[in-house]
Amino acid sequence: MKSKIRPLLAAACATALGFGIAGAETLKVGVQAPITGSYANEGQGIDNATRLLAEQINENGGVLGRQIEVVTCDDEGTAMAAAICGKELVNEGVAMVIGSYTSTCAEAAQKTYYDAGVIQTSDGTADGLTEKGYWTFLRNSFPNSAEAIFAADYMINEKGYEKIVVISDFSSYATGLAESTIDELEKIGGNVVSYKKIKADSQNFTPVLTSIRAMNPDAIFFAGYYTDGGQLRAQQVQLGIDADFIGGDANDNPDFVKLAGSAAEGAFIINVPTPQMLPYDVAEEFLADYEAEFGKLPPSIWTLMNADGMRAIVYAMEQTGSFDTKEAVDYLHAMTEPMPGITGPLQFASDGNRIGSSYMTFEILEDGSYDVVYAQ
Amino acid sequence: MDTFFQQLANGLTIGSIYALVALGYTMVYGVLKLINFAHGALVAASAFIGLTIYATIMGESSSLLAVIAIFALVAAATACLGILLERFAYRPLRQAPRLSAVVSALGASLILQNGIMLVWGPQMRIFPQLVPQVYWNIGGVVISLLQVIILLLSVLLMAALYFFIEKTRMGAAIRASAIDQDAARLMGINVNRVITLIFVIGSSLGAIGGLFIGLYYRGITFEMGWQYGLYAFIAAIIGGIGNIPGAMLGGLLLGLFTAFISGYISSTWADAFTFLLLILILIVRPTGLLGERVAQKV
Numbered sequence: 001m002k003s004k005i006r007p008l009l010a011a012a013c014a015t016a017l018g019f020g021i022a023g024a025e026t027l028k029v030g031v032q033a034p035i036t037g038s039y040a041n042e043g044q045g046i047d048n049a050t051r052l053l054a055e056q057i058n059e060n061g062g063v064l065g066r067q068i069e070v071v072t073c074d075d076e077g078t079a080m081a082a083a084i085c086g087k088e089l090v091n092e093g094v095a096m097v098i099g100s101y102t103s104t105c106a107e108a109a110q111k112t113y114y115d116a117g118v119i120q121t122s123d124g125t126a127d128g129l130t131e132k133g134y135w136t137f138l139r140n141s142f143p144n145s146a147e148a149i150f151a152a153d154y155m156i157n158e159k160g161y162e163k164i165v166v167i168s169d170f171s172s173y174a175t176g177l178a179e180s181t182i183d184e185l186e187k188i189g190g191n192v193v194s195y196k197k198i199k200a201d202s203q204n205f206t207p208v209l210t211s212i213r214a215m216n217p218d219a220i221f222f223a224g225y226y227t228d229g230g231q232l233r234a235q236q237v238q239l240g241i242d243a244d245f246i247g248g249d250a251n252d253n254p255d256f257v258k259l260a261g262s263a264a265e266g267a268f269i270i271n272v273p274t275p276q277m278l279p280y281d282v283a284e285e286f287l288a289d290y291e292a293e294f295g296k297l298p299p300s301i302w303t304l305m306n307a308d309g310m311r312a313i314v315y316a317m318e319q320t321g322s323f324d325t326k327e328a329v330d331y332l333h334a335m336t337e338p339m340p341g342i343t344g345p346l347q348f349a350s351d352g353n354r355i356g357s358s359y360m361t362f363e364i365l366e367d368g369s370y371d372v373v374y375a376q
Numbered sequence: 377m378d379t380f381f382q383q384l385a386n387g388l389t390i391g392s393i394y395a396l397v398a399l400g401y402t403m404v405y406g407v408l409k410l411i412n413f414a415h416g417a418l419v420a421a422s423a424f425i426g427l428t429i430y431a432t433i434m435g436e437s438s439s440l441l442a443v444i445a446i447f448a449l450v451a452a453a454t455a456c457l458g459i460l461l462e463r464f465a466y467r468p469l470r471q472a473p474r475l476s477a478v479v480s481a482l483g484a485s486l487i488l489q490n491g492i493m494l495v496w497g498p499q500m501r502i503f504p505q506l507v508p509q510v511y512w513n514i515g516g517v518v519i520s521l522l523q524v525i526i527l528l529l530s531v532l533l534m535a536a537l538y539f540f541i542e543k544t545r546m547g548a549a550i551r552a553s554a555i556d557q558d559a560a561r562l563m564g565i566n567v568n569r570v571i572t573l574i575f576v577i578g579s580s581l582g583a584i585g586g587l588f589i590g591l592y593y594r595g596i597t598f599e600m601g602w603q604y605g606l607y608a609f610i611a612a613i614i615g616g617i618g619n620i621p622g623a624m625l626g627g628l629l630l631g632l633f634t635a636f637i638s639g640y641i642s643s644t645w646a647d648a649f650t651f652l653l654l655i656l657i658l659i660v661r662p663t664g665l666l667g668e669r670v671a672q673k674v
C-alpha cells in the first residue's frame with residue numbers, strides 16, 4: 001500500500017511546488033476577516049474592498065509590475081480560527097495581510113505575522129495591538145484610548161450625566177475601550193456606578209439590564225459590538241430603562257438599527273465619520289466604485305479603514321521600489337507628509353499607530369439615519 | 377422587589393422557549409432512546425424558514441392573520457424536515473448500535489446547520505418585528521405583549537400536548553411504544569407511525585420555539601441552534617429525559633435559574649452555574665427531577 005501512496009504524494013508535492021513557482025510573479029495579499037459568524041457583514045466588506053482595490057491596481061499595471069493575488073482566510077471572528085489563519089496565510093507566502101475586523105482576531109495572529117515579516121494592517125482599536133513592539137503591525141484606525149477621551153468628555157462635559165453604567169463583552173477591544181473610558185471618566189470627575197460584562201452573542205441581556213435598572217443610571221455606555229448592542233438597546237427600551245444609550249465605535253453598523261428595531265431611535269453612537277460623510281475625493285470615487293461592483297455601500301467605515309491600510313502599504317512598496325516589507329514599513333513610519341486616504345490623511349507613528357483622529361457622536365433618528373450631535 | 381419580579385418575568389419567558397425546544401429532545405428520547413442532536417439545528421432552520429415565508433409568501437405583511445399563517449406554515453415545514461430527518465438519518469439505523477445513531481444525529485445536525493448557511497448565508501439575519509412593541513408597567517415590572525404571547529402560547533401548547541399524550545388513544549400508543557416497542561407492535565400499534573408522529577410534534581414545537589427566539593431577540597444566525605439546543609437539552613435532562621412534564625418543568629426552571637444567576641451574581645458565571653446545577657441534579661437524582669428509575673434489562 002505504502003509504495004503506491006509515495007509516488008502519488010511526490011507527484012502532489014511537485015505539482016504544489018510548480019504552482020508555487022508559477023505564482024511567484026504575483027504579489028500575494030492576504031485577507032484575514034470574519035467571512036462567516038456574527039460579524040460576517042464586516043468581514044465580507046473587508047474582503048470586497050481588498051478585492052476591489054487589487055482589481056483596480058492590477059488594471060493599472062499592478063505593483064512594480066506584479067499583479068496582486070488576493071488570498072482570503074475566514075477567521076470567523078474567533079481567536080482560535082484567527083491563529084490558524086495566520087499560519088495559513090504565511091504558508092501561502094503573502095506579503096501583507098488586510099484585517100481582521102476584531103482586535104481579538106488581529107491579536108491572535110499578530111505574532112505569526114511578526115515572525116514571518118508579513119505586514120499586518122487592521123482596524124482593531126485595542127491599544128494593546130501597538131504596545132508589543134511588532135514592526136509588522138499598522139493600525140489603520142485610531143486607538144481606543146483616543147475614543148475613550150472623546151466619549152468621557154461627551155458624557156460629562158456635554159451631557160452632564162451623573163450616574164453612568166459601563167457594559168462590555170470579554171473581547172480585547174471591548175474590555176480595552178470600557179476600561180480606558182472608565183479611567184477617563186473618573187479623571188474628569190465622572191461617576192461610574194457599575195461595570196458589567198456580558199457574553200457576546202448570548203442574546204438574553206434582560207437579567208443584567210434588570211439589575212442595572214435598579215441603579216437608575218442616566219446613561220449606559222456600551223463598549224461591545226453591534227450584534228449585541230442592537231439587542232441590548234431593544235431590551236433596554238423594552239424593560240423601560242430610562243437612560244441614554246451610548247454605543248462605542250463597533251456599534252456603527254446598519255444591523256444595529258435593524259436589531260434594535262423601533263428602539264434604535266434616540267440611541268447615540270460614537271465613531272469617526274461614516275463613509276457617506278467623508279469629504280475627500282478619493283472617498284467619493286472609491287464608494288462609487290464599491291457600489292458599482294457590489295451593488296451596495298460598504299457596511300461601515302471599517303471597510304474603508306482597512307482599504308486605506310492596504311493602499312498605504314502598496315504606496316510604500318512603490319515609493320521604495322522594493323517588495324521588502326521592512327523597508328516599506330520603515331518608509332511609512334518615516335513619512336513626514338500624510339498621503340491622501342479614503343478616510344482622511346494617512347500617516348503612521350513609529351509604533352504603528354495611525355496619527356490623528358476625529359470622533360463624533362451620532363444620534364439615531366426615527367428612520368434609522370444618523371444625525372451628528374457633537375463633533376471633536 | 378420589582379427587580380425580583382422582573383427577573384422572574386424574564387426567566388419565565390426564556391424558560392418557556394427552552395421548554396418548547398426541550399420537548400422535542402425528550403419525546404424522541406422517550407420512544408427511541410436516542411438523543412436527537414439535530415433538534416437544535418432544526419429549531420434554527422425554523423426561524424430562517426419563518427424569515428423566508430414572511431418575505432415571500434406573506435409579502436412582509438404583519439397583520440394578525442399573516443402572523444398566524446407564518447406560525448402554521450413554519451410548524452408544518454419544520455415538521456416535514458423532522459420527518460425527513462427521521463426517515464433518512466435515524467430509521468436506517470434503528471437496529472444498529474446506539475452509538476451509530478448518535479453519530480448519525482451529530483452528522484445530521486452538521487448537514488442542517490451548514491445547509492442553513494448555504495441557503496441563507498453566514499451573516500446574522502434580522503427577524504421582522506411582527507408583534508407591535510406594546511408594554512405594560514405593573515408596579516415597576518415591565519411586561520411586553522410579546523412576552524405575554526410567548527408565555528400564553530407555550531403554556532397552551534404544553535397543556536394540549538399533555539392532554540394529547542395522557543387522554544387520547546394516539547397518546548396511549550405513544551406511551552406504550554415508549555415502554556416497550558415490541559410489545560406495542562404485538563398489541564397492533566404501528567410503531568413506525570408513532571415515531572413519525574413524535575418527530576412531527578417535536579419538530580413543530582421546536583419550530584414555534586425557533587420563531588419565538590427570532591421574534592424576541594431579532595437576530596438569528598445559522599449557528600444559534602447549537603446554543604439553544606444545548607440549553608434545551610440540559611433542561612430535558614434536569615426534568616428527566618423521556619419525561620414530558622419533566623421537560624416543561626426543566627425548561628422553566630433553567631430559564632429562571634439563569635435569569636437569577638445572571639441578575640444577582642454575574643452573567644459571566646451563568647453558564648458555569650448552569651452546568652454545576654446539572655451535575656448536582658444528576659448526582660442527587662440521576663434520572664432527573666421527574667424521571668422514574670427504570671431497571672435496565674440485561
